Amino acid sequence: MKRTSYVLDPWSSELPSDYKHLMEEFGIKPITEDLKKRMPDSHLIRRGILFAQRDLGRIVKAYEEGEEFAILTGVKPSNVFHLGSKLVADVLKFFQEMNGRLFYAVADIEAYHANKQSLEKSAEIAVDNIADLLALGVSEKNSYFYKQSQEEEVMRNGYLYARNVTNNTLKAVYGDKEIGLYMSALVQVGDILLPESEKFGGPKPVIVPVGIDQDPHIRLTRDIAAKHRLVRPSSVYTKFMRSLTGSEKMSKSEPMGMISLNDDEKTVEVKVMRAFTGGRVTVEEQREKGGEPLKCVVFELFKYHLEEDDKKLEERFRKCVNGEIMCGECKKQAAQRLKEFLRKHQEKKKKMIPKARKLLEKK
Numbered sequence: 001m002k003r004t005s006y007v008l009d010p011w012s013s014e015l016p017s018d019y020k021h022l023m024e025e026f027g028i029k030p031i032t033e034d035l036k037k038r039m040p041d042s043h044l045i046r047r048g049i050l051f052a053q054r055d056l057g058r059i060v061k062a063y064e065e066g067e068e069f070a071i072l073t074g075v076k077p078s079n080v081f082h083l084g085s086k087l088v089a090d091v092l093k094f095f096q097e098m099n100g101r102l103f104y105a106v107a108d109i110e111a112y113h114a115n116k117q118s119l120e121k122s123a124e125i126a127v128d129n130i131a132d133l134l135a136l137g138v139s140e141k142n143s144y145f146y147k148q149s150q151e152e153e154v155m156r157n158g159y160l161y162a163r164n165v166t167n168n169t170l171k172a173v174y175g176d177k178e179i180g181l182y183m184s185a186l187v188q189v190g191d192i193l194l195p196e197s198e199k200f201g202g203p204k205p206v207i208v209p210v211g212i213d214q215d216p217h218i219r220l221t222r223d224i225a226a227k228h229r230l231v232r233p234s235s236v237y238t239k240f241m242r243s244l245t246g247s248e249k250m251s252k253s254e255p256m257g258m259i260s261l262n263d264d265e266k267t268v269e270v271k272v273m274r275a276f277t278g279g280r281v282t283v284e285e286q287r288e289k290g291g292e293p294l295k296c297v298v299f300e301l302f303k304y305h306l307e308e309d310d311k312k313l314e315e316r317f318r319k320c321v322n323g324e325i326m327c328g329e330c331k332k333q334a335a336q337r338l339k340e341f342l343r344k345h346q347e348k349k350k351k352m353i354p355k356a357r358k359l360l361e362k363k
């Protein structure tokens, strides 16, 4: 017997319980209907990919009133970009469309401490990463790209902001870590408050899009901002893309689980065809019971990256739960679209490499 009734919720914003706990404990709020209405339409909002915020209202207000605000993000240049990084680029673009100015920190100091990676190696990978961002449509015009190790303001402020930060605070926020990591944390505070420095025109609203794992940095920075009479930065939280193998977060350390933006066609094909799905053990069982798209990483690929049209996404969801489409076919379609996307992306990216290199030259 086919199942005909189901809860149609292809972009369920159901959060893991530990998210809920985190949100309640640290005052992170959902994105309200009112805020949604006041921002440009985007699949990131409609599909709950951006799912929570702190002081986002301040950013929306700046947007409405045509006032200046900054977008700040930092990424360790520890590996080539993957689909999770594309998601970050989508979020940056969304806020650039609201007229924010992007500040992009190449976190080479952090990579030095956390990944034991040389500054030279970071410089090399950063060029590749920034070429990806430009090819993905991040606007160069309203952007400032810099390396932590070369931005004097960030380093200097890192030292100055260390005042009144006790060992106990750092321990409570990050756990018992080496000094270098604590220093990177203060450099990161320097990053987040850079747009508010005199060099960039003084205090202003700043939005920091992050994964929820970065929230300790945000809390520390907000406390420090208040002490230094700066505007406490706002934050917005993105869901992680799961690994293709089904584990919680797409990560650089699990190559079969992530699609790199440099992957060739063959590799993409293999990875997608082996991906973790919400399919049943046998085709018969799947025809009868339907698949489970909410568990399925392939469905997630469509939702985050491969299907722009909400109606078509819903249609896929419906066909899946009704057992009208099998995983083999569905995965083939995903692989096809992904290959197409990457082919075009890689072409554009190649042309962006010299520009990316130039953007990172010492200013």
Ligand code: TRP
Binding pocket: 072, 073, 074, 075, 076, 105, 107, 110, 188, 191, 192, 208, 210, 214
């Ligand atoms: N700590 C971040 C990471 O692990 C990188 C980072 C550095 C960052 N500076 C930042 C993130 C400022 C957000 C804002 O990837």
Ligand code: SF4
Binding pocket: 277, 278, 279, 291, 292, 293, 296, 297, 298, 299, 320, 321, 325, 326, 327, 328, 330, 331
């Ligand atoms: Fe996932 Fe598609 Fe299989 Fe449904 S049919 S479980 S969406 S791969």
